[in-house]
Amino acid sequence: MEVPELPMVFIRLLTEKWVGREFEIECHDIEVHGIPDNCPPLYKGPGVISGKEKGAFSFRLHNQIPLSEKDFNLFIGKNLQNEDIQARIFAIDYEGIHWTGGWSIPNVYSSKSGKFIVHGQFEQLSTIVKRYEGNICSNTTELVFANIPEVPLTELVEEERKHRGEKVYSRTWANRHELNFNGVKINFLISNNDNLFHITADHKEGFLAPYVENWIPEALTFITATLTYPRMIIRHFEDESRIFLRNTPSNIKSKMPSPILGTPNDRKEIWNIFKAYLEECVRCNEFEQLATTKIFSEVIIASTGTLQAFVLSLAVCVENLIGQLDEDEQLNDVDRSDVPDKDTWKNLKNYIEKWEGNTNVRDRAIKLLYSQIFSIPIKKKMEILQQENVVEEKHIKAWKGIRNSLAHGKIIEFPVDKDFWLKRNILISMVYRLVLRKIGYKGLITDHASPDIESIDFQWERTYSAD
Secondary structure: OOOOOOOOEEEHHHHHHHOOOOOEEEOOOOOOOEOOOOOOOOOEEEEEEEEOOOOOOEEEEEEEOOOOOOHHHHHHHHHOOOOOOOOOEEEEEOOOOOOEEEEEEOEEOOOOOEEEEEEEEEEEEEEEEEEEOHHHHHOOEEEEEOOOOOOOOOOOEEEEEEEEEEEEEEEEEEEEEEEEEEEEEEEOOOOOOOOOOEEEEEEEEOOOOOOOHHHHHHHHHHHHOOOOOOOOOEEEEEEEEEEEEEEEOOOOOOOOOOOOOOOOHHHHOOHHHHHHHHHHHHHHHOOOOHHHHHHHHHHHHOOOHHHHHHHHHHHHHHHHHHHHHHHOOOOOOOOOOOEEEEEEEHHHHHHHHOOOOHHHHHHHHHHHHHHHHOOOOOHHHHHHHHHOOOOOOOHHHHHHHHHHHOOOOOOOOOOOOOOHHHHHHHHHHHHHHHHHHHHHOOOEEEEOOOOOEEEEOOOOOOOOOOO
């Protein structure tokens, strides 16, 4: 396809048209290309690109390219052998917008007219446009969500309706919040039709696209304890906007509580946790999700399943987070004197190999030793975290009880007693304390381990070795 002249559009109209609802984009031309860039299209013709409120996108086109006998036989052969052909989608709609679809495996079948109809699914749909909004959005990233996350918005808006000069209806609600993150302005807004959630963030050195579009949802996922993915991502530059529509999961339910519950005033403190998590993303400077986000997301997913899966996931998450702290050299006081170097291990292994007993027992002993001798017992790491006031004795005790029993095949029996529910809440508390320690946050949190789920001032002090 030729390089297009960018069409002028209203960005706001596009978001309302394609986010949070089913849509169809009628195209006068859709091309399906294979992997090589310098080859003509495999299929070409008019068709439709469509999407639902959530999930992947699909296309359907009526192929207008005559297939040679060789191509037809190749197509039949591919079908008979159940082989897949990876392809990319390029389209032009009737408003002149040029679209690019992600990788797809097209399906082809013959219609009654003898023409081929091609259809398939893909994960991402993108385009580049010029905006009528001018420079209002220049050098920002905008994220548009089809679901409104449960975050404390602080700015109020009032709506009034009058009849013959008299007020007949009014309502006031919070629909926006603004925060400053290291000199970057980040705005959170519920759109006027109450079904879309927008986040805009200015660009700054060290805080640029495409990283920002991943970092903000990661921090949002943590403070809401819900998997949070934008349906639309818009990278606004000086003269153009690059729009990406992305596949989002159909189910984002969560039974993991937020790190801060309670009064609206307490809930406002969650923005400080958001900034601390965002700061961790900036520090790591990775495009892929943080290891912390990945393991926390697993906990969120497990929270909607069985109780056994949830508590086991919490226990695994605790162990993983402690390992991350150690790898990040944030546990300086851990005693490593009994961890051998390679030469010491080699000498020990040679000594064991000289044992003249049962060779199977000997080999098994060497494997067990090797799998554990270079690692620091997690008990020692927990002792350091206890000294730092990150965790308490009740957290360590609850973790040991649940981890050891469930990891070795014990099944939870119903009805579940109160003690077990308390241990679950203690593990939830432990997970949050470890994540907050990892991102360096100190301040107000909810103590999920307390009987009344009260707010506490979470203060810890990092320990340093004497060297």
